[in-house]
Amino acid sequence: MADIRLRIELLGTDPLVWRRVVVPEQINLHRLHELIQDVMGWADCHLYEFECNGRFYGEPDEWSDRPIALARNAKLKAMAARAKEGVFQYIYDFGDGWEHRLVVEETGLEKADPCPRFIDGAMACPPEDIGGIPGYAALKAAATGEQDEHGQYLLESLDGEFDPEALDEAEIADILVPFQAGFRRLGEGACEPRQALPQQSQSLDMEQSLKAQGIHNIEELMETLQEEIDKNR
Structure with missing residues (x-):
């Protein structure tokens, strides 16, 4: 089983919030969703959806107005092969509408241990439930001292502290340890x-x-x- 290197970009952010990861090609899209939540810094408390060439994958619900395939039944390997120019989409929280661009940077990598693993990235993930990109912009403005009423409200809800440039790579690595153990590579052969x-x-x-x-x-x-x-x- 080979690995795939992905770049995850949160669209609409400036400077860009992004992460780079290496994942097993056989990971299903539900597990990939969980990985994105971990490395980005989301709390996994809203619905999500992947889109690739007009096909949608997620958790089907009665409110959906289009066919949605079950994410657990779709593999990243197949998605990467179909993605036009190696790019597909992931959206989290249909209310705030956090749109992510997933770029398949390289496929067929030699199996790594441990895996999945975080490679690099930049910028802090926006907090949950702040109103999407406009709320994130207002929060950053308030964090730099600008008098933005909505931003000040959001900043106060975070106890007055938010550093948009903060990225704790060690914390991400720790979060991924149980995820890696779930793929049983850490003890294979041992x-x-x-x-x-x-x-x-x-x-x-x-x-x-x-x-x-x-x-x-x-x-x-x-x-x-x-x-x-x-x-x-």
Whole structure:
């Protein structure tokens, strides 16, 4: 199973909020959604949707006015192969309308460990429920001291602190640890030696114990066992 390198861009932000990740090509789109939430900094509390060449993938609901395929049944590998110029879309929170551009930068990468993994990025993710790009612009203005009424309200809701340039790469790496373990690459191949070593050690201990009793082969072992049986009759 090979890997794919993706660049995730939050459209409408200036400076651009973006992340670069490497993911397994067989990841399904629901898991890719969860990964985007983790590396971007979203809280995964709203609906989402992927779009590629007029096809939509997400979590179907009764309010949808178009066919939506189940994201869990679609693989990134197939999406990357169909994406025109290697680009497809991801939208999060239909109210705020956070639109992301996903760029397939490279496919067929040698399988990496651990994976998925964060490579690099820039700028802080906007807070949830602030009114989309206009709210984000107002919040940044207030954070720099501008007298924007809506921005000041949003800033106060964040206890007066928001740094649009903050990006904690170490925190993202920590968040991804359980995600990586879910793909079972961290321990692949390592379980067999750990299981085999105790068995090998037990065999060596048994062999040494028998030799200490003067038993060097299976015939001598059988004779010893028979003697013990005869004694106990």
